Amino acid sequence: MSKPTPEVYEQGKGMDAHNQVMREIRSRKEASYDPHEPTRVWLDEDNTPTGVKNSLTIILNTGGCRWARAGGCTMCGYVAESVDGGSVSHEALMNQIDVCLEHESENADEPAELIKIYTSGSFLDEREVDAESRRAIAETFADRERIVLESLPDFVDREKIGDFTQYGIDTDIAIGLETATDRVRHDCVNKYFDFADFEDACAEAATADAEAGDDADAGIKAYLLMKPPFLTESEAVEDMIASIERCADVDGCHTVSMNPCNVQRYTMVDELYFNDGYRPPWLWSVAHVLEETADIDAIVVSDPVGHGSDRGPHNCQECDDLVQKAIKDFGLRQDPTVFEQVSCECELTWETVMERERSFNQPLTR
Numbered sequence: 001m002s003k004p005t006p007e008v009y010e011q012g013k014g015m016d017a018h019n020q021v022m023r024e025i026r027s028r029k030e031a032s033y034d035p036h037e038p039t040r041v042w043l044d045e046d047n048t049p050t051g052v053k054n055s056l057t058i059i060l061n062t063g064g065c066r067w068a069r070a071g072g073c074t075m076c077g078y079v080a081e082s083v084d085g086g087s088v089s090h091e092a093l094m095n096q097i098d099v100c101l102e103h104e105s106e107n108a109d110e111p112a113e114l115i116k117i118y119t120s121g122s123f124l125d126e127r128e129v130d131a132e133s134r135r136a137i138a139e140t141f142a143d144r145e146r147i148v149l150e151s152l153p154d155f156v157d158r159e160k161i162g163d164f165t166q167y168g169i170d171t172d173i174a175i176g177l178e179t180a181t182d183r184v185r186h187d188c189v190n191k192y193f194d195f196a197d198f199e200d201a202c203a204e205a206a207t208a209d210a211e212a213g214d215d216a217d218a219g220i221k222a223y224l225l226m227k228p229p230f231l232t233e234s235e236a237v238e239d240m241i242a243s244i245e246r247c248a249d250v251d252g253c254h255t256v257s258m259n260p261c262n263v264q265r266y267t268m269v270d271e272l273y274f275n276d277g278y279r280p281p282w283l284w285s286v287a288h289v290l291e292e293t294a295d296i297d298a299i300v301v302s303d304p305v306g307h308g309s310d311r312g313p314h315n316c317q318e319c320d321d322l323v324q325k326a327i328k329d330f331g332l333r334q335d336p337t338v339f340e341q342v343s344c345e346c347e348l349t350w351e352t353v354m355e356r357e358r359s360f361n362q363p364l365t366r
Contacts (some may be wrong), residue, residue, distance in 0.1 A: 048299075058118070188230045262313065
C-alpha cells in the first residue's frame with residue numbers, strides 16, 4: 001500500500017490520532033453478518049461512456065477494507081457491515097453472487113447490461129477477494145457489456161483488469177479518491193494515498209485498455225466526497241469543482257461520481273454530527289457543482305444517498321425530492337438546464353451559508 005510521509009504517523013498526531021479515534025468508535029459495533037449473504041444488492045440505471053445502461057449493483061460482504069481496520073476514513077461506516085475475522089472463503093463469496101443473480105432474475109425483465117461490484121473496501125485486494133474468486137466472478141459475468149469494480153489505487157494493475165477484459169467486458173475501476181487535494185484527503189478524510197497514486201492507477205487502466213485492443217475498454221471512475229468534515233460549505237464546493245476538473249484532465253479517467261457525504265454510524269462524522277459539529281451538504285451545493293462542471297470532458301454524476309434526511313444531503317425538506325430528481329436527471333442526460341426548473345425559498349438560506357459560514361461557526365445552520 002502507498003505510504004504517506006513519516007510525519008503523518010507521528011504518535012498522537014495526524015493520521016495516527018485519527019486512527020486512534022476511529023478504532024475506538026468502530027469497536028462499538030455489535031452486529032454480525034452472514035458471509036454467505038451480500039451486504040446489499042439492487043437494480044438501477046447508470047450513465048456510462050457507451051450510454052445509459054440498466055445496472056445490477058452488488059456490495060459483497062468481505063472482511064472489509066484493510067485501511068479501515070487500521071482506523072480508516074472519517075466518514076466511512078461500511079466497515080461496520082463487514083464479516084468478523086477479516087476474510088471470507090471462495091465458496092461463501094460465490095454464494096453471495098448466486099443470491100444477487102437470484103435477486104436479478106426475480107426483479108428484472110432481462111439481465112442487466114452493467115454490473116457494479118463493491119466490497120466496502122477493495123475488490124482487487126486479494127486479502128478481501130482472492131484471485132480464484134475474482135476470476136470466477138469474471139467468468140460469471142462474461143456475457144455482460146460492462147463491469148465496475150471498486151478498489152483503492154494500490155491494488156489496480158493491468159493483469160487483474162485483464163481477468164475481465166479477456167472476456168470482452170468493458171471494465172471500469174472505481175477509485176474512492178474523495179478529493180484531488182492531498183491535504184484535504186489526508187487531514188479531513190484520513191485517507192493515506194496521494195493524487196499521484198490515483199494517476200498511476202489511471203495509467204495501469206490505460207495500459208490494460210491498450211492490451212485489450214478492440215475487444216474491450218478499460219478505464220477509471222473517480223469517486224469524490226462532497227463536503228468531508230472540517231470544511232465549510234463554500235470550501236467544500238470550491239474543492240469539489242477543482243477536484244472534478246483535475247480528474248477530468250487525467251488520461252484514463254472518463255467518469256467522476258460526486259458522492260455527497262452522509263452521516264454513517266461508527267464514524268468520526270457521526271461523532272461530530274451528534275455534537276453539532278457537522279451538517280451534510282446542501283443539495284443546492286450538489287446542483288451548483290454539477291452546473292459549474294457540466295462542460296468538462298468527462299461524465300459527471302451524483303446520486304445523493306439519504307437525501308432529504310437530517311443525516312443525508314438535504315435542503316429544507318420541502319424541495320429535497322424535486323432537487324434530487326433534477327440531480328438524477330442530470331446524471332443521465334448531462335444537461336444543466338434541468339436545474340433551471342427547480343427553485344425554493346431556502347436557496348436564499350443556502351446562499352447566506354455559502355457567504356458567511358466560517359470554520360469557527362460551522363455548521364451555520366442545520
